[in-house]
Amino acid sequence: MADRTARSGEFDLIARFFAPLAAAWPGAYGLEDDAALLGVSDGIDRVVTTDALVEGVHFLPDDPPDRVARKALRVNLSDLAAMGATAEAYTLALQIPAERDDDWIAALARGLAADQARFGVTLIGGDTVSARGPALLSVTAIGRLSHGGPLRRNGAASGDDVYISGTIGDGGLGLRARRGEAADLDSVQRQYAVDRYRLPEPRVALGPALVGTASACLDVSDGLVADLGHLARASGLAAEILIDNVPWSEAAAASRDYPATERIAAGDDYELLFTAPPVRRDTVKAIAQAAGTPVARIGRTLSGSGVRVLDSGGVALVLGTTGWRHR
């Protein structure tokens, strides 16, 4: 783990807070060498992804640092799951604002430790820099691809079903709640939404299990409709969803300021959006059950291009400047 800053105590930071996170990975060498060994992969393909969270963009200065660190890790685990891979190790590049003290870093490391135990991943390297500027956590996660993978965005065929895991819009609702909006939520709903925003649930069991069954997959980070657009465009198809079939949490459904048409445009859900041919409906159900992950069928792909959102009467909504609405 290199450190080339002038900030005193950076070696201590690594030894105190980060080296313990690397203890379970022999090839990380306690973060004392210049690089880490991944180990031979025995014919299994490895998959790599990098995602960064920046203070003021992806999280707020008063978000708890343990949650911020876990989210930085989780968004990467979500990317690997969307490809059908299971994370095993990660590196962390950390820009620490000069005004943050050791307690902040300790909390961050505690969050990482909790999620390492939860998801079976290990820190194997990284870099820390003290700088004027916002906190930044860039995680590179490395995983093993399930046999028969990867899942890609471009594999959908015309007439495939469209599925989504979990519920949609909670990340966006949590961000609104953090900003003091969504005033019609009660305190339990508000806390639920904030928790979902701060700590997405990467679908690490579902993604790899979908290899061989799903025809295309990605994780929802830009918003359900936007990401379905990415999948459809990559596959050379159109897609349509029935807005009434999209699953909502109780909190999202309760917020009148946050209608369904806005939930499907909000981002930060980290649910898996995937397609599969109709003949595999029972298989998808069985996989979802085995993974312990709720999955809903919300639409289908068809020839053409673009995404249509249909209301309960089958009428297509149009995207206006403030979200989707009736024509």
Next chain:
Amino acid sequence: MADRTARSGEFDLIARFFAPLAAAWPGAYGLEDDAALLGVSDGIDRVVTTDALVEGVHFLPDDPPDRVARKALRVNLSDLAAMGATAEAYTLALQIPAERDDDWIAALARGLAADQARFGVTLIGGDTVSARGPALLSVTAIGRLSHGGPLRRNGAASGDDVYISGTIGDGGLGLRARRGEAADLDSVQRQYAVDRYRLPEPRVALGPALVGTASACLDVSDGLVADLGHLARASGLAAEILIDNVPWSEAAAASRDYPATERIAAGDDYELLFTAPPVRRDTVKAIAQAAGTPVARIGRTLSGSGVRVLDSGGVALVLGTTGWRHR
């Protein structure tokens, strides 16, 4: 390549500037999926390292962006070389200050393209974020380990020779020159030093070739003496170097304001510091020649702890507040 910022045109940035850099790696899928495939490694171990450069800490705001990008890549290639590995792919997390325009990003991508061709590596993923704050480039490089590796810091035995590649102190001299110091350099010397600071030469041929011959190895980023201290401590030994045997560039030797005792304490050299038993002197020579990399024998390891720096009379210097000096 994920992008979760509100900055318009980020997808365009990736398509225009970064996807072309990923074209040679099929498993990068044009940066359009959530993650990239490394490919099966056929029994060869993979090695991973992450190093970040931050504006104002590791480079200056008016440093040319193509050089900054190449340095960000090169410091990672240097880490892999120090372990005896050869880089094959990398990811890039890029924080772009809001005030930087597309030309800045285009220049950055041009620099990466130049070094991709030079070093045979390919961009396979990453993230871009527009944020208030300094530019930050975090590179994670992945490589293949040479058979018999890795080279580590802790493998030196008492009585091993200590070697250094290239010349020492040029990075530090270049930084001084950039700050308007080192006034006694002529314009050619000044430019040489600035170039060395901005664009270190990772010893990518030497490092992997040293596997099986060197007993310990690291790259010099904190300064020759500090990094020799890391190697000695990891190996449970002391080390001593003869300051007259340390190789200097003409520019460094010409600067009277920058004596040898300061050059050995300056960082940012990215030369390989390694040890090997005396019976392998001919082998080291042959490896250096085959790699086309100058290598000098500058000292030895011995039992005990700490680093001693000896002058031409064999007298040990002591580290004072302003560098090494006679007692």
